[in-house]
Amino acid sequence: MGEVGNRIKKYRLRKGYSISRLAEESGIAKSYISFLERDQRKNPSVETLKKLSKVLKIPLELLMVDEERESILEVLDDEWLGLIKEAKESGVSKEEVRNYIRFIQYNKWHDNKDSKNPEK
Structure with missing residues (x-):
């Protein structure tokens, strides 16, 4: 200390x-x-x-x-720390959090790709 x-x-x-x-x-x-x-x-x-x-x-x-x-x-402010604690107490694994982050990143990438390519 x-x-x-x-x-x-x-x-x-x-x-x-x-x-x-x-x-x-x-x-x-x-x-x-x-x-x-x-x-x-x-x-x-x-x-x-x-x-x-x-x-x-x-x-x-x-x-x-x-x-x-x-x-x-x-x-990490108190809100982030609280969310992490809540996820952990709810039994959410680190891998599930990583998968969720990848899912969000994919959706953002996909939405960005579609907005640049409106022909779809």
Whole structure:
């Protein structure tokens, strides 16, 4: 979790929050947030991260993952994550999702082909 302080700072700044405002809204001491951001405290509790992510309106996972996974999660907003979770809970397999994506791509390609070739 070595980069957690950098992530907290990045999302705080994106939100346009000062450390004081984040501290006030999260109920976490301003000095503790400052220590985290400056990497002087390295392992905040999950409870602390939950409070911060709630105020910053980001998924908790964004504060806890490595850079590669972070960039993936940034693309997936809560609605996408909810749809993925719903599909998984409904028993939809990854292969079924891939097949559905191929089906949609084929339909788009076919519609595009037909619009360029109106003689059909």
